[in-house]
Amino acid sequence: MTDVAADPENAAELRDQVVDTLIRDGVIVSPQVEAAMRRVPRHRFTPEATVEEAYRPYAAVVTKKNEHGISISSVSAPQIQAMMLEQAAIEPGMRVLEIGSGGYNAALIAELVGDSGQVTTVDIDQDVTARAERLLAENGYPQVRVVLADAEDGLAAHAPYDRIIVTAGAWDIPPAWITQLTERGRLVVPLRLRGLTRSIAFERRGGHLLGLSARACGFVPMQGAGAHQEQLLLLCGTDEIGLRFDDGLPGDPSLLDNTVRTPRLEVWTGVVVGRTELVDTLQLYLATALPGFCIMAVDPALDTGLVEPNHPSFSLAAVDGGNFAYLRVRPTADDRSVEYGIHAFGPQREAFAEKMAGHVRTWAREHRGGPGPQIRVFPARTPDEQLPGHLVLDKKHSRVTFSWPSATAADQAVPPASSEGDDHR
Incomplete structure (x- = not known):
């Protein structure tokens, strides 16, 4: 030195x-x-x-x-x-x-x-x-x-x-x-x-x-x-609301053209977490459980109030056909905790909101406080029958698999990957 x-x-x-x-x-x-x-x-x-x-x-x-x-x-x-x-x-x-x-x-x-x-x-x-x-x-x-x-x-x-x-x-x-x-x-x-x-x-x-x-x-x-570019889908044909997809746009994006102009449905999950509780596994769980998972961002300069995210630049969201929903939180009465909820739009918004809320409840019941998923990477040519895990993400060179053990599982043959974070998005 x-x-x-x-x-x-x-x-x-x-x-x-x-x-x-x-x-x-x-x-x-x-x-x-x-x-x-x-x-x-x-x-x-x-x-x-x-x-x-x-x-x-x-x-x-x-x-x-x-x-x-x-x-x-x-x-x-x-x-x-x-x-x-x-x-x-x-x-x-x-x-x-x-x-x-x-x-x-x-x-x-x-x-x-x-x-x-x-x-x-x-x-x-x-x-x-x-x-x-x-x-x-x-x-x-x-x-x-x-x-x-x-x-x-x-x-x-x-x-x-x-x-x-x-x-x-x-x-x-x-x-x-x-x-x-x-x-x-x-x-x-x-x-x-x-x-x-x-x-x-x-x-x-x-x-x-x-x-x-x-x-x-x-x-x-x-x-x-x-290098890999995520793809941006603008809702309502303006720059106000953008959905970022990391693995390709949904099959027919035009189905979402006027979705956010339908009545907004609000569903609360009953899942309450402390403001300092580590909940990073929820992000990964929704990303692996919801096929249409994406990230929503709202331009503050163009915001007309069609959506009300807690974080304008980064909100967990998902689409399914002509339906769209995103994760939201509200403070509890003592303001020391928050409850997770869903805002949903589209012709089947009730069913889609309940589907997304169900995944939040499953996370809370089975994976909250747990070690997170076991993640493995296999070559792209690996056949399906040789892959473990509940979800497979296919990329150019690799197939990434995820297995979600229960938070209460006493024995794990292989220690799962742990996660950290306290962002309630």
Whole structure:
């Protein structure tokens, strides 16, 4: 490491405060990750930000924007980086591939693998790799290999890897990310699942992946061959209400043309949760249980009150033919809890509202407080009869399966993936 004498006086103090906060919040749980994050000077890898901005525990630092002002590269929040490193369980001597460069995270990985390990970081953007290479060399990590490439095919030259960590939002898992792992090696990837993103730690088991843990997160999307655009459906032919579909539009979108102009039905489920209760599994449950699942967003500047979401930019929703519904909450009398409800539109709105409400009740009865689904990934060619799980999401390269164990199940042959989050949407 380089001399720290020129660092701002409060840099080390701010760095320790971040680590202390993440330990208190249960994000950092291992002494190895703690030591790495106390040692690597994050502010030196984020020259675009002030020292105070660099050490905000739950905030990313944007390092590059496109011509529309949209972030296309960033140094992730310390909380996200610590979370994914804990999921990866990196040990000294390991060979690690990072897909998506920034410099700081590669330095943390270098601390974890030690002198006997190897770290390769790859990015598709020459500006990003040049920046990462410069910052790593300036701050005492010249041993980290920086490569300019599209990582859709991994990086065979330095494989196999004990760990692959992806730091961009991926819609799919290319075959190379599996075949370039050692047996029982881990892939940690922010995987998009019907509009929801989860950082999932997978372990290689032969030709498929077994999910070990899942955590809510958000990342800039993958570029290059692995890029995938969600599709937007505008209701009523205006920009007021948009539905985002991650796996293709419904069969006949025209059936929804005037749905939100039908009378709105309100149904309350009787499912009450505390304002601080972790309910992230509800998002995944609805995404896997409802075939027409999507995300609704309302433009505040154009809002005419046709819908009343709790979160204008992100509401869980679903469609079925000419019917449309979204999840809503209302406070209880003591204002310490909220109750889930449904707003539904369309010719069969009563039946559709009850269907969606039934899924919320099933989650509350069978999966609330549970570990979340067991997630596995198989090659795209895998026949249906060889797939476990209650739901299969088909992607270009892979088939992702979900199995939902009961929250009260005493024995699980394989530990399900856990989830975190407290967003009542």
